[in-house]
Amino acid sequence: MxxxxxxxxxxxxxxxxxxxxxxxxxxxxxxxxxxxYSPSPSAIVGDWLVESRDAVIRIQQIGNQYQGYIVWQLHDTYGPEDGPELNGKIVTDRKNPDPALRSRTLDGLPLLTSLRFEPDKTRWIDGRIYNADNGRTYNCLVRMLGPNRLQLRGFIGISLFGGNTVWSRVTMRTPAPGQLPFVEDAPAK
Missing domain, CATH: 1.20.5 (Single alpha-helices involved in coiled-coils or other helix-helix interfaces)
Structure with missing residues (x-):
């Protein structure tokens, strides 16, 4: 057996x-x-380098909400890997589900909307984050990990079903030739 x-x-x-x-x-x-770290409601305001280090998002307060848009991206034009019809052209929101928006450029594109500060839990909630890579919009919340780091959680439905990304605060500047247009702010010790 x-x-x-x-x-x-x-x-x-x-x-x-x-x-x-x-x-x-x-x-x-x-x-x-x-x-x-116990942040103030405006601690989220500023310029943030995304975890993949290929874009900077500027978060601003508008009324009692916080919104973010792209102020810099590493690849602002399409390369040869995108095909001869796109090579050298400005990167656009071509995956947007609304055909009327597919020709808009990614520079200045609003990605983060409707965040509001929840003081008792010191986090920003009820936000929406747009992913230009796939044209989808997700719910999101943000926690500050320190004065120069934030954790954004994107999710569908409840926050249990989602993923995190950590962004670093940067200061934008006019770059010297061959340099990046930002410097990372020092992490708090």
């Missing part, structure tokens, strides 16, 4: 348990880091 090998099954259970433990530990560490 053949007895099923349960070693592989238990190994997968332990691997899954270890993965869950690591995820919980990293989420707890980020939460602890965010709890040690």
């Amino acid at each position: 053949n007895v099923p090998d349960r070693t592989g099954c238990w190994r997968r259970v332990w691997q899954w348990a270890l993965l869950m433990l690591l995820c919980c530990a990293s989420a707890h560490a980020l939460a602890q880091e965010a709890k040690t």
Whole structure:
């Protein structure tokens, strides 16, 4: 009689348990880091380098809400990998679900809208974030991890089903030839 090998099954259970433990530990560490910094409602205002380091988003307060738009992008024109019909042309919002908006350029494009500060939890909630890479808009919330770092969580439905990205505060400047148009602000110690 053949007895099923349960070693592989238990190994997968332990691997899954270890993965869950690591995820919980990293989420707890980020939460602890965010709890040690108590931001003011306007702490989110400024210029932020996205995690992929290929764009800077300027967040401004408009009324009692906060909104962000692109002020710089590493690739503002299409390259040869985008095909001969696009090569060298200005990057546009070509994945937008509204055909009338597909020809607008990404420079100045509003990406972050409707965020409002929630003082009792020191976070910004009820926001929307537009992803120009796929033309989709997601719910979002923002937590400050310190004066020069923020964590944005994009999600569908409830925040449990989403992903995080960390942005770094920068100061925009007029670049010297061959240099970037910003400098990263020093992280708080």
